[in-house]
Amino acid sequence: MSALPNDLTSALDGVLTRFPRPVLGRSVERLIGHYREGTPPARPILGSDVDVAAYACYRMPATYAAVRSVFDQVSTVAPGFAPRTHVDVGGGTGADVWAAADAWPSLADVTVLEQSAPAIALGRRLAESAASTAVRRSTWTHGVIDTSVDSPAADLITLSYVLGELAERDRADVVRWLSRRTGMLVIIEPGTPAGYERIAAARDLLRDLGLRLVAPCPHEGACPIPRGRDWCHFSARLPRSSAHRHLKDGALSFEDEKFSYIVASPHDWRRAAGRVLRHPRKPRGQVALRLCSDDGTLADVTVSRRQGARYRAARDVRWGGEWPPADDDLIDLD
Ligand SMILES: C[S@@+](CC[C@H](N)C(=O)[O-])C[C@H]1O[C@@H](n2cnc3c(N)ncnc32)[C@H](O)[C@@H]1O
Structure with a gap:
């Protein structure tokens, strides 16, 4: 808000x-x-x-x-x-x-x-x-x-x-x-x-x-x-x-x-690796994200509870935010 x-x-x-x-x-x-x-x-x-x-x-x-x-x-x-x-x-x-x-x-x-x-x-x-x-x-x-x-x-x-x-x-x-x-x-x-x-x-x-x-x-x-x-x-x-x-x-x-x-x-700043284009959907145990990706395509990505820290991060991401997060290396991938 x-x-x-x-x-x-x-x-x-x-x-x-x-x-x-x-x-x-x-x-x-x-x-x-x-x-x-x-x-x-x-x-x-x-x-x-x-x-x-x-x-x-x-x-x-x-x-x-x-x-x-x-x-x-x-x-x-x-x-x-x-x-x-x-x-x-x-x-x-x-x-x-x-x-x-x-x-x-x-x-x-x-x-x-x-x-x-x-x-x-x-x-x-x-x-x-x-x-x-x-x-x-x-x-x-x-x-x-x-x-x-x-x-x-x-x-x-x-x-x-x-x-x-x-x-x-x-x-x-x-x-x-x-x-x-x-x-x-x-x-x-x-x-x-x-x-x-x-x-x-x-x-x-x-x-x-x-x-x-x-x-x-x-x-x-x-x-x-x-x-x-x-x-x-x-x-x-x-x-x-x-x-x-x-x-x-x-x-x-x-x-x-x-x-x-x-x-x-005119300066080089970091760019998001992906941008969330819709309100994330949250079916049970999952977060579904519609993304614009750094390869220039649209992608639908699902992050599941099994992915631990990545899932917890995905639950907080909002429409308009970036995904994956900038400190992605720090997130446990399983
Ligand atoms: C919808 S208002 C937006 C005001 C403000 N930027 C905001 O986001 O709340 C558009 C403004 O642009 C001004 N504007 C439109 N054309 C303009 C021009 N050619 N030169 C200067 N101001 C202009 C209008 O007078 C008006 O104040």
Whole structure:
């Protein structure tokens, strides 16, 4: 379960009290409609204070959970990665900035580029109450992505839930632009077939540009997922606050945010030997894993109780995690 940090939760609770619930609720409905359409919007979706507040309360906890879970996977394969600088492009109300500060306390210099003035105003306001100095001191730049100027330069660059809002003809240029001066580029999209297609295109482009794929892929060959029948995506579970439940009209105390992603770097990091592509199934005495393997193929692997330490390790592995584990040599194979 990936919960928001307490300081962000309190700051968001403060936002909720500024608008009547029915007004926020209507705005949430509008936003859900826009995001369901899934086509690049003619105008910025986050156009007013109330839309931005609704976004922060109903979407930011979910995007935070997805981003934070991607950062966990990056830290697993690149434990030595300790970014000092971060640029978040299309940062909205700052989910990535909060998640990055939580994952990497080394961050000291953080910049958000965002086209929506109300999103910047709220993002800044939330950031002021952060325990993290990097978040509190973050710089918020108002502007539209412009690939004709110098590429942003930072140890970490993030682009989460933004590609789908760009015109299709601009996406490759934006990915190329972001790839030029970064130590780690993280791109995240909704875990839908369309979101995966955008990630798959970015993946191929980044690899062709000579960057190394860090995660989730265990190899740099063609993606083996059968197009049109399946798509590579993962899931992050997050708790829903009562305000969140009220706004989204849901009864469950949690939700699962589905996302697709690609992380690439100019540096060589360890890659997972295999990536778990589904919730593991656990028939009695067994763990069944659907894997993307380092030989570029999909594989179904069953680990049985007879395999001792390996079985105990498999019981803990999650959808999106790596298998076999990095310290596989240490696991007793019988
Ligand atoms: C769905 S929100 C995602 C916000 C944040 N990255 C997150 O994951 O919560 C997409 C954001 O990208 C911004 N955006 C879209 N196109 C942009 C562009 N061309 N230049 C700058 N920002 C852009 C939008 O204003 C919006 O804040």
